[in-house]
Amino acid sequence: MSLTRVHNLSISLDGFATGEPQSLEAPFGHAGERLHGWMFGTRFWDAGGSAGVDDAFAQRHSQGIGAEIMGSHKFGPPGWHDDPEWRGWWGPNPPFHTPTYVLTHRPRPPLEMAGGTTFHFLDATPAEALAVAREAAGGQDVRIGGGATIVRDFVAAGLVDLMHLVQVPIVLGRGVRIWDGLEALEDGYDIEAVSAPSGVTHLTFTRRATA
Amino acid sequence: MSLTRVHNLSISLDGFATGEPQSLEAPFGHAGERLHGWMFGTRFWDAGGSAGVDDAFAQRHSQGIGAEIMGSHKFGPPGWHDDPEWRGWWGPNPPFHTPTYVLTHRPRPPLEMAGGTTFHFLDATPAEALAVAREAAGGQDVRIGGGATIVRDFVAAGLVDLMHLVQVPIVLGRGVRIWDGLEALEDGYDIEAVSAPSGVTHLTFTRRATA
Ligand SMILES: NC(=O)c1ccc[n+]([C@@H]2O[C@H](COP(=O)([O-])OP(=O)(O)OC[C@H]3O[C@@H](n4cnc5c(N)ncnc54)[C@H](OP(=O)(O)O)[C@@H]3O)[C@@H](O)[C@H]2O)c1
Ligand SMILES: NC(=O)c1ccc[n+]([C@@H]2O[C@H](COP(=O)([O-])OP(=O)(O)OC[C@H]3O[C@@H](n4cnc5c(N)ncnc54)[C@H](OP(=O)(O)O)[C@@H]3O)[C@@H](O)[C@H]2O)c1
Numbered sequence: 488m489s490l491t492r493v494h495n496l497s498i499s500l501d502g503f504a505t506g507e508p509q510s511l512e513a514p515f516g517h518a519g520e521r522l523h524g525w526m527f528g529t530r531f532w533d534a535g536g537s538a539g540v541d542d543a544f545a546q547r548h549s550q551g552i553g554a555e556i557m558g559s560h561k562f563g564p565p566g567w568h569d570d571p572e573w574r575g576w577w578g579p580n581p582p583f584h585t586p587t588y589v590l591t592h593r594p595r596p597p598l599e600m601a602g603g604t605t606f607h608f609l610d611a612t613p614a615e616a617l618a619v620a621r622e623a624a625g626g627q628d629v630r631i632g633g634g635a636t637i638v639r640d641f642v643a644a645g646l647v648d649l650m651h652l653v654q655v656p657i658v659l660g661r662g663v664r665i666w667d668g669l670e671a672l673e674d675g676y677d678i679e680a681v682s683a684p685s686g687v688t689h690l691t692f693t694r695r696a697t698a
Numbered sequence: 699m700s701l702t703r704v705h706n707l708s709i710s711l712d713g714f715a716t717g718e719p720q721s722l723e724a725p726f727g728h729a730g731e732r733l734h735g736w737m738f739g740t741r742f743w744d745a746g747g748s749a750g751v752d753d754a755f756a757q758r759h760s761q762g763i764g765a766e767i768m769g770s771h772k773f774g775p776p777g778w779h780d781d782p783e784w785r786g787w788w789g790p791n792p793p794f795h796t797p798t799y800v801l802t803h804r805p806r807p808p809l810e811m812a813g814g815t816t817f818h819f820l821d822a823t824p825a826e827a828l829a830v831a832r833e834a835a836g837g838q839d840v841r842i843g844g845g846a847t848i849v850r851d852f853v854a855a856g857l858v859d860l861m862h863l864v865q866v867p868i869v870l871g872r873g874v875r876i877w878d879g880l881e882a883l884e885d886g887y888d889i890e891a892v893s894a895p896s897g898v899t900h901l902t903f904t905r906r907a908t909a
Contacts, residue, residue, distance in 0.1 A: 501877035656889035660881025666712035670871025678867035680893040
């Protein structure tokens with residue numbers, strides 16, 4: 488069965504997955520690189536990195552994934568819609584290597600990149616987008632790649648089977664919060680917390696089988 | 699040196715230290731007892747409980763404490779100000795066993811209880827209240843007992859040396875949030891996270907020595 492998964496979504500103690508304002512110079516606003524520092528120390532990021540618990544979690548990002556869905560603000564900074572040359576943050580060979588669906592109210596024609604990534608632009612509900620991505624994934628799983636808005640919307644719509652958050656010990660105070668609208672999430676998920684020597688805490692939400 | 703400490707303040711994943719609405723029947727609102735379930739399993743609460751990490755943290759609540767400061771909403775439900783007979787939630791022998799300062803805009807005369815607890819009612823700034831409690835603590839530490847509003851105010855005023863929060867794997871969605879107004883807390887504190895077999899994560903904030 489093809490699952491819908493979230494991986495490596497980094498949040499502050501107060502639940503923000505990005506700071507503000509987002510811009511070309513500062514894609515995460517005042518959060519800078521602090522939300523992702525834990526990842527830079529892993530083998531997943533750097534062959535000289537550690538193979539500990541942070542790496543074990545990070546590696547799952549691409550295992551068994553056949554397509555990604557991301558939000559418009561993950562794809563580019565404010566204003567990218569008006570730049571016909573914008574091809575994402577990631578250079579010619581983006582780290583997705585699958586069909587990748589960008590949810591946006593201003594879609595454009597698909598962009599074929601090197602390494603197996605093709606960006607498709609979709610104006611669709613979460614359920615519709617998931618059906619399209621699922622089909623493209625060819626039996627593999629679909630990753631909801633972020634940002635917080637998209638993840639929240641897919642979780643709220645009951646579409647996510649597995650969610651991995653990484654709580655980083657900083658208090659951002661402002662940005663986009665993952666928790667808003669997710670009251671009583673524990674009713675649908677088994678939740679596990681594992682703190683790591685790096686200082687972050689991995690939170691996993693595994694959808695409970697319904698009777 | 700006498701320190702100012704917060705212990706066992708339980709919060710949801712989204713940072714709420716209480717649900718809503720608070721009432722005589724439901725002091726924690728829709729959170730019920732879920733924020734404190736982790737504590738019921740410890741020796742601190744029950745002699746037959748576990749002596750593991752949850753207990754180690756919980757026990758520090760009273761070690762070396764000479765006075766407590768609490769908020770008006772911890773002392774009683776909405777309306778307690780209008781009930782001259784209200785003596786707190788805790789029966790004749792409250793678990794504080796020290797002078798205990800209730801911050802309120804409607805102070806009343808002190809209430810001497812059994813077991814060493816005397817409730818004093820203070821309309822004062824956090825710094826003023828702390829000076830009074832510190833004096834009463836006779837060289838021991840002062841605990842800021844909650845709720846969230848009081849803890850937040852004392853932390854924001856730079857008065858807290860050590861804060862222990864217990865993050866419980868539920869999403870409350872509403873209530874009083876501990877994090878509001880505490881942006882960049884990590885600048886002043888060393889932060890440690892330890893997940894426990896019970897499912898909670900203990901977060902400790904230790905004030906960094908200033909040069
Ligand atoms: N912390 C992490 O691990 C992590 C991971 C990924 C990204 N991020 C960061 O998170 C930030 C982006 O997150 P975000 O929450 O601001 O935004 P986002 O989730 O990336 O994108 C939200 C936007 O996508 C479009 N959209 C959403 N649903 C749609 C639908 N059903 N149909 C059509 N369009 C739809 C809308 O944009 P338009 O209408 O303008 O097109 C909406 O404003 C960036 O700073 C990024 O760097 C963080
Ligand atoms: N999660 C936990 O571990 C934990 C621990 C303790 C309590 N709680 C719960 O938290 C809730 C209470 O927290 P809360 O955040 O709502 O309120 P709180 O912090 O207990 O009390 C805030 C109130 O105290 C009074 N106050 C605050 N600062 C003052 C000052 N400088 N001078 C005079 N009065 C001042 C004001 O009330 P007035 O003006 O009305 O007097 C203010 O509304 C309760 O549900 C309680 O059961 C939870």
